[in-house]
Amino acid sequence: MGGNVVKPECVTVLGDKNVRSGGTVTLRCEANTEYVTATWEKDGSKLLYVEGKHKVKPLGKTFTLEISNADETDEGKYTLTLSNDKGSASCSAFIRVEMKKWREVRWQSQAEMLNNIKTFNICNEVEELHFLLYGPVGAGKSSTINTIKSIFEGRLFVNCQAAAGSTTSHTLSFESFRLEDEEGSFPFAFYDVMGAEAEAKAGVNTQDIISALKGHMKEGYKFNSNGPLSEKDGSFYNRNPSLGDQMHCLVNVIAADKISLMNNEFIKKWKTIRETATSMGIPQVVFMTRADCECKITKENLQNIYKSKKIRDKIIQCSNLLGVPVNLVFPVVNYHQETDVNTDINCLMLDAFKNIVFWANDYVKKCSNKQNSHQQPKIE
Structure with a gap:
């Protein structure tokens, strides 16, 4: 050399x-x-x-x-x-x-999927199906509602205030959002709550989520991190909730790029809520938001989402952390920088939405059958 x-x-x-x-x-x-x-x-x-x-x-x-x-x-x-x-x-x-596709999404069938949801006949025991969204501050609960309403209305909807990565929740009271278009309304209601925070006594109170699940909480209740809703809050506490008052599906919203940052305090809160939902038989799913921020090939083309090893690994990580089966974890992308509706975003969300509609309706039918069997007189 x-x-x-x-x-x-x-x-x-x-x-x-x-x-x-x-x-x-x-x-x-x-x-x-x-x-x-x-x-x-x-x-x-x-x-x-x-x-x-x-x-x-x-x-x-x-x-x-x-x-x-x-x-x-x-x-x-x-x-x-x-x-x-x-x-x-x-x-x-x-x-x-x-990777080879490990889940299927009907990317070219937005109109058909949307029509199937719009024409779906829910159990006549309730007037509408209720979905409660729960998760950390900034995970995308409000943005998820905005995205679903945008799909139904065919235009961007932004009236549900989103925290956009903030560490402070923009949702201060218990609110419901319903779906409608120019032809009318649909029997689905989404309930938004204050975000959960890492500290033990910060963010939404865990007992408040449980009260909402059971139907004790009335709309308009202002969340208080220092103390949960109680029977003393007469105007906002429902003492005798019916099946139509309670939640029919718990949708946990977690950001894909924040899963590894979730601390033990949040996991503890989540497990307490999950135990209550499980004891009631309420179906529980995870909407894993910001999937496009976590994976480059997904960001380049959303239709690659179920070909991505990184997304699959994140779903498995989320499943292991929260104890929710892998097939109940849905990666989604919310509207955040777009100025117009996007077919791929819509199809991915509709694929997740159709499942929670079916499962919530199954839960209502199951509860209704139990109630009816208890009311029947015993045959001697």
Whole structure:
């Protein structure tokens, strides 16, 4: 090498790559000198080469890593380090593997899905199905309501004040939002509550969520973090709630990019609420918002959402953390920067919405059948 040895530099750097499952992807970097030792790492550890899958091709000043028959285990951050006696240089790239679809969404069927929901006949034991949204401040509860109303009305709806990532809830009282369009209204009501906060005595009181689930809370009640609703609050406390007063589905709203930040205090609050909902038989689901913020291939094309390993991993993480089955966790995207309605956003939300409508209606029918069986006289 002699006097030709110079400190390594990356003349061209590795670039992020997307590859379909089963495909081949190549990372390439050009150095300023041939006299270097090249090492490859994946996610901070030395890359374990697999025969028939990895090919390393140093050719002059060009260093190449080829990965064939890509699968989900190949997704990650790859780093090339070039070194010699004069020093070292590194560059990195992220390989995203587009998996085979692991859920289906009818992306081209917005009108059909919406019509099926609009014409759905709910159990005649109640006038409307009630959905209670619960989750941390800024997770997207109010934005979820805005998005669903936007789908029904065919235009952006923004009257439900959203916290937009704030640490303070914009929802201060118990409010309901109903769905309608130019043809009329539909028997679905969404109830928005103050957001939960990390501190034990901050945000919405856990007992208030339980009161709302059971139908004790009347609309207009102003939330108080220092104390829950009680029978003393005569004008807002319903002493004898009917099936039509209570909630028929609990929708937990969690931001995909905030799951790992959820602390034990929130988990404790959530488990208390979940125990009550479970004892009542109320169906519980998770709407995992901000899915587009957590995954690049999803952000580039929302129809990739069920091909994304990162989204699938987030769903599994959410399921493990909250104790909700994977098939009850729905990644969704709310309207937040758009100025007009978007078909893909609508179809993804409608896919989740149709399920909670069915499950809430099943719950009402089950409760109604129990009530009717108890009223029947015993046969001697």
